[in-house]
Amino acid sequence: PASTTRLAQGDLAVGGVSLAEAAERFSTPVYLLDEGEVRRRCRTYRDVFPDTEVLYAAKAFLSRAMVRWVREEGLGLDVCSAGELELAVTAGFPPERIVLHGNAKSPADLDNALRLGVGRIVIDSPSEITRIAAALGKRDRQKVLLRIVPGVSAGGHDKIRTGTDGQKFGLSLTDGSAQDAIERVLGRRRLLLAGLHCHIGSQITEVEPYLAALRRMVELMARIRDHHGLTLTELDLGGGHGVAYRPGEPALDLTALAHRVRTTLAESCAAAGLPVPRLLIEPGRAVVGPAGVALYRVLTVKRTGGTTFAAVDGGMSDNPRPALYGVRYAPRLVGRASTAPTHATTVVGRHCEAGDVLAAGVELPADLRPGDVLAVPVAGAYQVSMASGYNMVGRPPVVAVHQGTARLLIRRETLADLSGRDIGG
């Protein structure tokens, strides 16, 4: 998690910045991002996966500073819309190191990707093949990968499992749609089929599903070699690397993953008589999740119907994950020392839904009161990027903390921002 150091009793610092002071200076809710921790995580990936192209999945969190950090640490980028692509490129990311994803790429997504010259496009449906070929016109060839459904189920919640038939992503191996798409791509001279892609799910904490998917991919590569005489050179295993949201929860062991992927790939390729392809991975959450901390201020505390509720000034508009995936966080009191005994407290947001719960029955000091600051660790991924305008609360700012200084990356959304688009009609 974001490197925390103890300051005065009851205070905590991330990136050398006191959480209590940050809450005061930037107001709440606010998201802090530990730049050093993001960079260390990028470096860990480079160290643990030395011969692998590591693409940061921008959907987890994207900002101009994040783009810079990722580039400086030597990672590539995975984007899935013209918007993510535009921000990345205008922030200085080299397009050739960007991969475009998406199950339903809009004309703007494809046109911009081709105009800017993204390195690879991951094809998710047969109609895209025709569309990309047409949009390319007389331009150069475009490197593409095909997204395959390997038939391996994994992931922290049904809504983020993408490895089997019956969900919307990719091309199935069981009904011939993958084989059909391969033939179609090979029939297009301007599409250069470099390899295969799969992404089996998100918040995965076991290595085994990755190995199972890898074996299926290598089998398909062997069939493509046998049927079409083509040896693919790239294999993208997607992202999904799980992190611990609460103390004691498992996280994916990246060292074990790297080791076993490398040996399994070597063995499977040797058995199939294939050269080992270049490996790509696309971690999002594991790069940025543990580097983020959300700070909220307690607005009310009440005991009713046998439950103690502490309601904070944010909630499902800045973090929809508990409502969507049933995830529970581990908030803690910062900014003051409390000697009170702890008490099971349900931390809820300020939104108009009973499902707006950040943490149910967590132990917090019994003297918790309005004005207190709660810090929620592991808040860096899929929170700011999934924030909404619900209840017109305004999306929180994002602040980089690094070596004792805090700098604003994304400002708070104001009421003027929120109401300005409504032109009255």
Ligand code: LLP
């Ligand atoms: N590659 C592809 C093609 C993906 O669809 C995703 C995530 C990733 C890579 C990165 O996965 P990661 O390493 O971050 O798990 N909103 C959900 C997670 C959705 C993941 C969507 N795709 C959540 O908050 O848990």
